[in-house]
Amino acid sequence: MKQNETIVDMITRFTNIINGFKGFDRKFTNGELVSKMLRFLSEDWNSLRMLIETIKEVNTHLLEELYGTLMTYELNNTETKEKTRKSKEEMKEPPKRQIILKSTNDGGSSNTNMSDEELDNLVLLVKKWRGFRNNRRF
Numbered sequence: 001m002k003q004n005e006t007i008v009d010m011i012t013r014f015t016n017i018i019n020g021f022k023g024f025d026r027k028f029t030n031g032e033l034v035s036k037m038l039r040f041l042s043e044d045w046n047s048l049r050m051l052i053e054t055i056k057e058v059n060t061h062l063l064e065e066l067y068g069t070l071m072t073y074e075l076n077n078t079e080t081k082e083k084t085r086k087s088k089e090e091m092k093e094p095p096k097r098q099i100i101l102k103s104t105n106d107g108g109s110s111n112t113n114m115s116d117e118e119l120d121n122l123v124l125l126v127k128k129w130r131g132f133r134n135n136r137r138f
Helices: 007-023 030-040 043-055 063-092 116-135
Strands: none
Touching: 007 030, 007 063, 030 043, 030 063, 043 063
């Protein structure tokens, strides 16, 4: 089985290979096909392979039943991985915070009447706040 290959793609490839052998008059028993299909699986499928080999007699297991089992396992495994991935992403994402500043009006005075010292303090405060936002880690 190739990396990132779906089970349906693998079954199609396996069937094409077996049909190629039939063209040379090489026939396989159902047990041989099931055994070859189980060996064809990648290491990610080891747990299911061992379970099938332990519980079922490989020689009597139908190839179509194996296909159904593999497709069901892949579907359930994909859904589980997707849920796990989404929950991990949600845990990594820091909570969104918003700062709301209230605007006040001092009877028509404008910010241009600020003293140089007040303006310098405001600039320093903004720089510190930006530095804090850039360096914070969650």
